[in-house]
Amino acid sequence: MRLRFILSEIGIGLRRNLSMTISVVLVTFVSLTFVGAAGLLQLQIGKMKDQWYDRVEVSIFLCPATSSAPTCAGGVVTDAQLADIRAALDAPEVAPAIEEVFYETQEQAFASFQDQFQDQFWASVVTVDDMNSSLRIKLTDPTRYDVVADVVAGRPGVETVENQRELFDQVFLVLNRATLLAAGLAAVMLLAAVLLITTTIRLSALSRRRETGIMRLVGASTLFIQLPFMLEGAIAATVGAVLAVAGLWFGVDVVVQDWLGASLTWIPYVSSREVWTVAPLLVVVAILLAGISSVVTLSRYTKV
Template sequence: MRLQFILSEIGIGLRRNLSMTISVILVTFVSLTFVGVAGLLQTQIGKMKDQWYDKVEVSVFLCPANSSATTCSSGEVTDAQKADIQAALDAPEVKPYIQKVYFETKQEAFASFQKQFAGQFWASAATVDDMNSSYRIKLTDPTKYQVVADVLSGRQGVEQVQDQRALFDKLFLVLDRATLLAGGLAAVMLLAAVLLITTTIRLSALSRRRETGIMRLVGASTVFIQLPFMLEGAIAATIGAALAVGALWLGVRYLVTDWLGSSVGWIPYVGTGDVMTVAPILVAVAILLAGVSSVVTLSRYTKV
């Protein structure tokens, strides 16, 4: 009997404040969509780092014949300078950080260049002498790049030490800023959702002040009186969360997996499984918003 009464009160409250309820659903939907986007962006960054950071190398470009670098003042790198560089890589303080070292000759660099830029008219003008021989170093820990760079930078015969990870860091920086933007928008929209839920519950409580007064007189508990109002906010917020999960699932399924995945297949994208991982968090946030809004509002407006 009590359950039937509570359900009927919830239905009455939702019907009386239908426009406000729809507003709560929409604002919650938009705000939690931004929260989900921020979470998925961080997951995407993690996937890309896991795949790319394990593959990146440190490239130590040696002096060609016509370099203007101060470390190349003696001209093209000599065999003695190469031996000195190799000895530095084999030093006890550096060796533990290095997993593998591969030496690429100028001829190999030229062949790779021609293959990479095949069909470009300007590539045909390049010659073997324009290429750098180089050491390609695979690190045991890509974050320890600076250890190798400090040892080799400024050494005679070394024109440039390049960390491939730095190229990816620029992309990750853009994604991190996009995450912050999505998070900021989510925070603003969540605040709007809290205010709307609070207003909806307040209007519902005021419209049924006479009923709550009667319930007080017949001995109804505070929890029993407040429960329908709390559930109204929770239901609206949960519907908004469900819509957000649905929108994220559709976006990932058709925009990321089907469209981007078929166009740029070498990037490890987030999938619908990642959306399902984020979904419980979004629902929990929605229920928490409704709960906090309900407690703050009902403590004041259900007193008689």
Template structure:
């Protein structure tokens, strides 16, 4: 009997404030979409770090025929300098840091250059002699790239020591800032959701002050009086959360996996399983929003 009464009160409240309930659903949907987007973006960043950082190499570019670098004043790196660097990279001193060493000759560098830029007009005049040999060093721990950098920087015959993290880090930085922007927008939208749910519950409570007064007179408890209002907000917020999960799934499935993954193939993308991973958290946030809004409103507006 009590359950039937509570359900009927929820139905009455939703019908009386249908437009406000729809507004709660929409603002919850938008706010949780921003929250979910920020979470998915952070998962994407973590996946990219895990994928790329394990493959980070330090490149030791040897002096070409013409270079303005002080360490290349004597011209192109000699075979003796190359052999010295090779022996040091494979020596005992750097063994704890170096996992694998690959030497790329000028001819190999030219072949790679032609493969990458064969269709560019400006690449037609480049010859193998203009290329520079280099060592590619895979590290045991990519975080310790500075050991190799400091060891060979300034060495005669070495033009530059470059860490591939210098290419990756700007991308990660941009994505991290995009995550912060999403978090900021999500916070604003969550605040708007709390205010709107609070207003909806307040209006619902005011429109039924006569009914709540009668219930109070016949001895109904505070929880029994307030529960229908709380459930109204929770239902609307949960519907908004479900819509947010659906929107995020659609975005990952069709925009990321079917579009981006075929256009930009060098990025390891997250899948729809990431959406299901954060879905419980989004629903929990929706319930918390409704709970906070209920506590703010009902303590005052259900008193007779």
């Protein structure tokens, strides 16, 4: 009997404030979509770091004949200079940080260049002498780039030292800033959702003030009086959370996996599994929104 009465009161409240309820659903949907997007972006960054950082290489570009760098004043790197660089890499304080060293000749670099840019008209004017021979170093720990760079940078025969991780970090910086933007928008929208849920509950409570007064007179408990209003907000917020999960699933499955995945196959993308990982968090946030709004509102507007 009590359950039937509570369900009846919930139905009445939702019908009386239908437009406000729809607004709560939509605002909750948008705000939790931003929350979910921020979470998925962080999971995406984690997947990319796990895969890319393991492949990070340090590239020591050796002097070609045409370089104007001060360390290349003697022209193309000599065998003696190359031997000195290799000896520095074999030093006891450096060797433990190095997993593998691969030497790429100018001819190999030129062949790779031609394969990559053979369709470009300007590639035909580049010669073997313009290319850098290089030492490609795979590190045991990608964070120890400085150990290698410090001992070879500035040595005769070394034009530049480049760390691939720096390129990756720039990508991750952009993604992290996108996460902060999504989180900022989510915070604003969550505040709007709280205010809207509070307003909806207040209007519902005011429209049924007479009924709640009668219930108080016949001895109904505070929880029994307030429960229908709390459930109204919780239902609207939960529907918004379900829509947010559906929207995120559609975005990941169709936009990320099918569209981006078909064109950029070298990136490890988040999948629907990550969406289901984030989904419980969104539902919990939705329930907390409704709970906070209910506590703030009902203590005042259901007093008789």
